[in-house]
Amino acid sequence: MTIADVVFPSAMERELPSGPKGLPLLGNLMDIKRDTLNFFVNMSKDYGDIVPYKIGTDRVFLINNPEYVRYVLTLNQRNYGKGKFFAKAKPLMGGAMVMSDGDKWLKLRRTALPAIQGKALPQMAEPIVDAVDDVIARFRGNVRSGTPLDIAPEMTKLAMDVVFRTLFRVNFDYDADRVYDALSAALGEVEQRIWSLTPISEYLPTRRQAAFRRNIKVLDDVVRRVIETRRADPNEYGDLLSVFIRATDDPENMTYTEKQLRDECINFVIVGRDTAAGALIWSLYLLSRHPAVERRLRQEVDDVLGGRRPTYEDVEKMPYMRMVLDEAMRLYPPGWTFSRMALEDDRIGDVDIPKGSAVQMCVYAMHRNPRYWDNPEAFDPERFSPERSKGRPQFAYLPFGGGGRVCIGRKLALMEGALVISRLLQSFQFDLVPGQKIEIEPMITLRPKHGLKMTLRDAEPAGEAAAAPVRESSAPAERPASAGGCPFAAAHSA
Ligand code: HEM
Numbered sequence: 131m132t133i134a135d136v137v138f139p140s141a142m143e144r145e146l147p148s149g150p151k152g153l154p155l156l157g158n159l160m161d162i163k164r165d166t167l168n169f170f171v172n173m174s175k176d177y178g179d180i181v182p183y184k185i186g187t188d189r190v191f192l193i194n195n196p197e198y199v200r201y202v203l204t205l206n207q208r209n210y211g212k213g214k215f216f217a218k219a220k221p222l223m224g225g226a227m228v229m230s231d232g233d234k235w236l237k238l239r240r241t242a243l244p245a246i247q248g249k250a251l252p253q254m255a256e257p258i259v260d261a262v263d264d265v266i267a268r269f270r271g272n273v274r275s276g277t278p279l280d281i282a283p284e285m286t287k288l289a290m291d292v293v294f295r296t297l298f299r300v301n302f303d304y305d306a307d308r309v310y311d312a313l314s315a316a317l318g319e320v321e322q323r324i325w326s327l328t329p330i331s332e333y334l335p336t337r338r339q340a341a342f343r344r345n346i347k348v349l350d351d352v353v354r355r356v357i358e359t360r361r362a363d364p365n366e367y368g369d370l371l372s373v374f375i376r377a378t379d380d381p382e383n384m385t386y387t388e389k390q391l392r393d394e395c396i397n398f399v400i401v402g403r404d405t406a407a408g409a410l411i412w413s414l415y416l417l418s419r420h421p422a423v424e425r426r427l428r429q430e431v432d433d434v435l436g437g438r439r440p441t442y443e444d445v446e447k448m449p450y451m452r453m454v455l456d457e458a459m460r461l462y463p464p465g466w467t468f469s470r471m472a473l474e475d476d477r478i479g480d481v482d483i484p485k486g487s488a489v490q491m492c493v494y495a496m497h498r499n500p501r502y503w504d505n506p507e508a509f510d511p512e513r514f515s516p517e518r519s520k521g522r523p524q525f526a527y528l529p530f531g532g533g534g535r536v537c538i539g540r541k542l543a544l545m546e547g548a549l550v551i552s553r554l555l556q557s558f559q560f561d562l563v564p565g566q567k568i569e570i571e572p573m574i575t576l577r578p579k580h581g582l583k584m585t586l587r588d589a590e591p592a593g594e595a596a597a598a599p600v601r602e603s604s605a606p607a608e609r610p611a612s613a614g615g616c617p618f619a620a621a622h623s624a
Pocket of ligand 1: 227228239293398401402403405406407409463465468469528529530531532534535536537538539540542543
């Protein structure tokens with residue numbers, strides 16, 4: 131008897147369920163390229179709980195039922211590995227935790243966990259607020275000149291800086307702009323590779339490939355410097371970097387080699403950057419379009435902080451902030467999709483899943499599925515109040531994944547979101563520059579394709595803001611146009 135027999139005892143039919151027709155050799159690749167997000171949203175509406183489709187000649191099963199997601203991520207998680215789409219990111223990400231399976235993954239995860247959650251977390255609040263204060267000081271120039279800012283790269287740089295300051299306690303100038311550019315370009319190349327059906331171009335001596343290698347070297351160099359600086363420093367920091375270095379220097383620990391140390395460090399920059407930035411970018415976008423929500427949040431920030439710097443303890447005291455962040459990540463989940471590969475034949479519900487097939491969770495489609503969400507296109511933070519959350523299936527909401535591989539940085543990301551947004555609101559009003567095209571680009575993470583331009587003004591005190599005229603009265607549905615993107619990238623897991 132298998133786990134599937136226990137979990138799905140009444141399985142009768144065993145035919146492949148229906149799904150969208152594709153083209154020979156390409157499968158549904160052109161449909162995905164044309165309008166990625168709507169392809170998945172429509173599949174979840176038009177077909178059943180499990181929908182087969184093809185990327186090239188590879189069969190993929192899209193899972194639309196939260197109970198089936200639970201099955202893959204928890205009940206039978208041992209049968210589901212990371213799969214071949216992840217291999218495309220190997221030159222950049224090596225064999226880091228996100229890319230690993232089995233015993234190696236477990237060791238890496240157990241080593242990192244205490245240094246990123248639990249007692250380590252409160253120590254990270256201050257460096258986060260320091261990082262956002264540096265950004266605020268720069269933004270003041272824009273307030274004075276009235277020059278609009280593109281919030282997307284700004285928040286991405288900030289999220290990267292947060293990783294360097296919290297997990298590595300870097301206290302030297304690491305040339306953040308250069309590292310930011312190199313990482314952005316390297317991730318862009320990985321996205322291209324995920325898209326292409328044949329890997330031929332990866333082996334050709336093109337300028338693009340040379341640039342990819344150069345960008346990886348920039349990242350390697352900065353990580354080497356971070357490690358060397360720490361090894362020469364007699365102080366104990368108790369951060370993730372010291373945990374990694376201790377494990378590497380331990381002759382008994384065969385999992386951590388110098389290469390593994392490099393891979394883990396680079397990966398934490400990658401996984402902690404665009405995801406956390408996505409949550410900040412889309413939250414600021416939604417707040418600028420929904421003044422009533424923004425006013426209420428501003429009031430909460432004012433009531434709790436009264437103008438002083440936010441601390442770790444304050445985060446818990448701002449429940450509306452958490453609802454806003456949760457709702458922003460429902461509508462715009464930075465990790466909009468992720469996947470697994472069946473290691474052995476299995477069955478989910480009544481559908482046979484042959485060994486080697488990919489199983490995909492489309493977080494974006496699940497978060498907008500009317501079976502689990504009332505009025506799913508509306509921005510309504512109150513839906514995350516304890517009363518209205520009752521009865522919702524757990525895996526209908528999965529911005530951080532779930533099960534044994536649930537995002538290890540989720541507590542950090544939520545704290546970062548609350549500290550950064552509250553600090554920014556204390557300083558500024560954010561107004562969207564009118565007339566700009568806002569399009570969601572679903573690449574490795576969900577990002578605004580043309581950026582997000584905003585004009586900043588000095589913040590008004592909450593009381594005055596509450597009395598100010600409403601900047602926009604209607605609550606528009608939250609579905610900007612979606613651009614074609616990367617089919618299977620999965621949050622920072624590519
Ligand atoms: C809003 C921000 C974030 C979102 C939406 C997010 C989302 C996710 C998701 C969906 C997964 C699961 C992928 C899968 O199951 O294949 C994941 C895994 C992971 N995340 Fe995050 N993440 C965020 C922030 C962070 C941060 C700040 C860090 C650390 C600095 C981080 C580190 C990781 C790691 C290491 C994994 C792999 C865990 C494993 O394989 O065991 N994440 N994240």
